[in-house]
Amino acid sequence: MRFSRLEVLGWALLCALVAACSHHASSGASQPLDTGEHQQVINGVRLYYRVAGEAPRQQAPVLFLHGGPGYNSYSFARLMGARLEKGQRMVYLDQRGCGRSERPWDNTYSLEVLLRDLEALRQELDVERWVLMGHSTGATLALEYAARYPERVVGVVYVSGMSDAAFSFATWKQELERQHPGRIAVTDPAGTSSDYAQVMKALRGLDAQAFFNRLQFHDAVYLQQQEAVDLESGLRNTGELSRTLFATELTQYRFTQPERVTAPVLVIGGRYDSSIGLPSLKALAASLPRATFLEYEKSGHFPYLEEADRFEKDVKGFLASLR
Structure with missing residues (x-):
């Protein structure tokens, strides 16, 4: 079959248009580190995370890890996130079985699998290095990750974390x-x-x-604010992650590899945090090669809520020092 020169030209133009449209659709597709909500199957479980804030692509993003165990990222993002997102790309993760993430069908929960989730998420986001910011057991997880993957961590913000269960x-x-x-x-x-x-x-x-509640909150006003945000979120702690970790690991937990954490660490603790104990946080900071300890004189377990202005200033200053 023979085609006229006009027909050949028409086919070539059509192919060019298809290719251009395909390229446009591909380039317009959502990327893992684009701002907005994301749900991805990571390490066998559908995990929810939200990206917010603007920063140069070469600047390491900050991953926030909530506590509980079994809480969610909504509360921190709601109370402090908007302040930190100015000039910083934040990633708020709901850990497996928590918040808006999937509850694993086989009830697989452990510190080890949570660490594997984080590393798989880093690969999904396609970032070489990042900053980890954790609160409570999220801080514990951040520290363990920094010891396991020191080459992947630019810095750690460790807030009210447990490093010595006893x-x-x-x-x-x-x-x-x-x-x-x-x-x-x-x-x-x-x-x-x-x-x-x-x-x-x-x-x-x-x-x-x-x-x-009395262990964590020095002033009941902040408990009421926290509860209001929890009600607003519509999320609840199922207890699955908490029950499993306390039944298997957390009651005997002690962080044992401070020398492996080579990145700078900002340790923040509230004077009235009886759920952790301020001396424990001071001892952890003293054991880390590059740690700074800050005591919040008016706070319990939630310094980012109880002394929000100071928290914002201290954390922004620390993040700026990492660039």
């Missing part, structure tokens, strides 16, 4: 004795259980949630 549970026990004198002696007369087990036994028949 120390933190001793603080719980001390606070329980202060609030309910003699309670532990009644519920565990032999005194042979661990501090964690003694506290959990003593809390039976008491308002456990009220006790833990």
Whole structure:
């Protein structure tokens, strides 16, 4: 079959148009680090993360890791995120089984698998290095990641994290004795259980949630603000991640590789945080090669809520020093 020169020219033009449209569609497709909400199957589980803020592409993004265990990223993003997003690209992740991320069908939860999730997410985002910012058990996870993958970490913001479970549970026990004198002696007369087990036994028949709220909040006004944000989010802690980690790892947890963390670390702790214990945070900072410790004199477990202006200033200053 023979084609006229006009027909050949028409086919060539059509092919060019198809190629141009295909290229346009590809270039306009959402990329993993584009601002907005994302849901991707990562390490076998559909994870939710949101990217916000503007920064040069060569600038390392900041990954925020929530605590709980089993909480979500909405609260921090709502209370502090907008402040930090000015000049910084933030990534807010809901860990597996948390917030808007999928609950794994096989109930696979462990610190090890959470670390693998983070590394798989880094690869999905196609970033060489990033900054990790963690609160509570999210800070614990950030520190473990920094020790496992030091070449991938530019810096760490460690807020109210647990690095020595025995120390933190001793603080719980001390606070329980202060609030309910003699309670532990009644519920565990032999005194042979661990501090964690003694506290959990003593809390039976008491308002456990009220006790833990008092461990974390020095001023009830901030508890009310936190609860309002939680209600606004519509999200809840299913308890799956928390139950599994406390049943398997967290009750005996202690961070043992400070020398592996080569990146600068900003350690922030509230003076009235009885869920962690300020001396524990000071000891961690002293053990790390390049750490700075900041005590927040008016805060409990949530410095970014209780002293928001100072938190914003301190964290922005730290992030600027990493560039």
